[in-house]
Amino acid sequence: MKMFTADQIRAWDAYTIAHEPIASIDLMERAALACSNWILQHLFSKKKLHIFCGKGNNGGDGLAIARLLLQEGVSVVTYIYETGTKGTDDFQHNLERLHKLTKEIHFIQSAEFFPALTADDVAIDALLGTGLNKPIDGLMLQLVEHISNSPAAVISIDIPTGMFADKSCKEYTCTRADHTLNFLVYKLCFMMQENADWFGEVHLLDIGLHPTYYYETIAFHQLIDQEIISSIYRKRKPFSHKGVFGHALIMAGSYGKNGAAVLSAKAALRIGAGLLTVHTPKCGYTVLQSTVPEAMLETDVEEQHLSTLPTDMSRYTAIGIGPGIGLHEQTAELLMNLLHTAHQPVVLDADALNLLSIKKDLTKHLHEECILTPHPKEFERLFGKTNNDFERKELALQKAEELNCVIVLKGHHTFIASPNGDAWFNNTGNAGMATAGSGDILTGILTGLLAQGYNAEEAAILGVYIHGAAGDLAAQQLSQEAMMAGDINQYIGSVFLQL
Numbered sequence: 342m343k344m345f346t347a348d349q350i351r352a353w354d355a356y357t358i359a360h361e362p363i364a365s366i367d368l369m370e371r372a373a374l375a376c377s378n379w380i381l382q383h384l385f386s387k388k389k390l391h392i393f394c395g396k397g398n399n400g401g402d403g404l405a406i407a408r409l410l411l412q413e414g415v416s417v418v419t420y421i422y423e424t425g426t427k428g429t430d431d432f433q434h435n436l437e438r439l440h441k442l443t444k445e446i447h448f449i450q451s452a453e454f455f456p457a458l459t460a461d462d463v464a465i466d467a468l469l470g471t472g473l474n475k476p477i478d479g480l481m482l483q484l485v486e487h488i489s490n491s492p493a494a495v496i497s498i499d500i501p502t503g504m505f506a507d508k509s510c511k512e513y514t515c516t517r518a519d520h521t522l523n524f525l526v527y528k529l530c531f532m533m534q535e536n537a538d539w540f541g542e543v544h545l546l547d548i549g550l551h552p553t554y555y556y557e558t559i560a561f562h563q564l565i566d567q568e569i570i571s572s573i574y575r576k577r578k579p580f581s582h583k584g585v586f587g588h589a590l591i592m593a594g595s596y597g598k599n600g601a602a603v604l605s606a607k608a609a610l611r612i613g614a615g616l617l618t619v620h621t622p623k624c625g626y627t628v629l630q631s632t633v634p635e636a637m638l639e640t641d642v643e644e645q646h647l648s649t650l651p652t653d654m655s656r657y658t659a660i661g662i663g664p665g666i667g668l669h670e671q672t673a674e675l676l677m678n679l680l681h682t683a684h685q686p687v688v689l690d691a692d693a694l695n696l697l698s699i700k701k702d703l704t705k706h707l708h709e710e711c712i713l714t715p716h717p718k719e720f721e722r723l724f725g726k727t728n729n730d731f732e733r734k735e736l737a738l739q740k741a742e743e744l745n746c747v748i749v750l751k752g753h754h755t756f757i758a759s760p761n762g763d764a765w766f767n768n769t770g771n772a773g774m775a776t777a778g779s780g781d782i783l784t785g786i787l788t789g790l791l792a793q794g795y796n797a798e799e800a801a802i803l804g805v806y807i808h809g810a811a812g813d814l815a816a817q818q819l820s821q822e823a824m825m826a827g828d829i830n831q832y833i834g835s836v837f838l839q840l
């Protein structure tokens with residue numbers, strides 16, 4: 342699914358108005374109808390609704406929603422934030438229509454006009470939408486804080502007031518919404534962890550904008566959805582043999598951290614690698630051979646850490662290195678040798694990334710079939726501090742292009758940056774996956790997909806999606822609290838059955 346900027350959404354509005362064609366007031370009516378239907382379906386209409394409107398089209402939406410709900414017999418009081426200026430044409434038009442229906446329209450000129458809001462009320466935030474042009478302050482800020490700090494349920498129309506669609510508002514205040522009714526496609530702001538407390542649960546409402554604009558307009562970001570997954574995932578042909586599905590090499594483990602090697606090895610097999618070899622220090626021999634009998638094992642010359650490359654590297658079609666390998670000097674040497682010699686796709690995770698942070702000149706050996714999978718802390722060690730999630734996303738894109746490799750910036754929502762500038766957000770996964778070993782599973786999944794011949798971009802998109810979807814199934818069955826990383830492996834098959 343394409344994600345559009347506020348400007349692109351405005352252009353989409355204009356395109357629809359011109360090409361459907363439809364009058365802008367009727368487009369607003371469609372938006373308002375979608376919102377009022379949602380409110381009725383989710384029984385918020387059983388409470389007393391307080392609709393707060395600015396004088397832009399977001400406010401116009403609010404006035405139309407008030408009218409539609411009043412016509413359904415819902416108890417509605419409307420408040421208009423008084424700016425002393427006229428509203429937009431569509432705002433004024435809806436104000437006239439609402440006046441014919443109710444006297445309960447109040448203008449807010451100071452804090453004394455703020456209504457008391459109780460737990461039996463619902464506050465609808467239609468103050469500001471994508472027309473926000475500066476952080477909110479003054480009376481608007483006071484009103485937003487009054488709404489957010491009240492015991493009432495809060496529903497923001499299109500976007501929480503005070504939130505910018507395409508840049509950070511981390512230093513500012515926005516409406517703290519329980520639900521955000523967002524039109525059509527996800528805005529960038531809804532992908533950012535720093536905004537999560539403000540937008541609450543985001544619901545996409547279709548308001549029937551013109552499909553031609555959607556298909557003809559290039560999006561800077563995409564949200565991974567079934568359409569994208571179906572375009573990447575390749576079903577198996579009946580007459581396939583295991584050689585067709587590649588030979589993955591997982592280089593992982595060190596004394597006390599051999600479990601990471603077990604988790605990533607199992608994930609590489611679960612995701613469908615034809616053959617798997619695990620290269621681990623001698624201390625990992627017994628645990629690997631007994632817990633992952635399907636994998637071949639090569640032990641390092643060292644007892645407790647990795648120091649040497651496997652004997653014949655040419656056998657492998659993809660390599661994953663990092664889970665539990667530690668930061669020993671000889672392991673750093675090994676990573677250097679690997680990056681100097683491997684022509685295969687390589688996934689670098691965990692301590693392999695931390696070693697890259699220490700020996701940054703190694704990054705020049707990365708290539709477009711490499712995938713880095715940093716979590717935010719590893720990302721910061723590698724590429725430096727950023728002030729907010731938007732900056733970090735941009736830095737990931739810049740570094741993916743500079744290093745000519747794919748960067749998977751883990752989090753909720755995981756962000757994938759391609760060297761060619763393409764970018765995806767992933768919407769699967771849950772807080773239960775913030776558990777030891779979850780990253781090891783992803784490394785195995787990515788390595789296993791690369792081994793089967795998916796390119797780095799495809800493997801990253803498909804792998805992150807499956808990893809999160811398997812985690813969602815694990816959470817549903819086991820709860821987010823009780824699930825463990827190893828459980829994610831158990832549900833990979835169920836995800837495949839749904840593809």
Ligand SMILES: NC(=O)C1=CN([C@@H]2O[C@H](COP(=O)(O)OP(=O)(O)OC[C@H]3O[C@@H](n4cnc5c(N)ncnc54)[C@H](O)[C@@H]3O)[C@@H](O)[C@H]2O)[C@H](O)CC1
Pocket residue numbers: 350353354368369372395396397398399400401402429468469470471472473474475476477478481498499500524548550
């Ligand atoms: N396709 C769609 O998504 C549709 C969206 N609709 C709604 O239209 C708004 C955008 O409307 P717009 O008039 O452009 O902007 P706003 O309503 O957000 O109001 C801007 C208005 O407010 C002033 N303003 C800006 N920043 C501030 C501030 N910090 N403090 C005070 N005032 C501020 C600014 O000067 C403008 O006058 C969108 O969000 C949807 O809700 C359509 O209704 C249907 C299609």
Ligand SMILES: [K+]
Pocket residue numbers: 399466467468469470497498499500501502
């Ligand atoms: K709003």
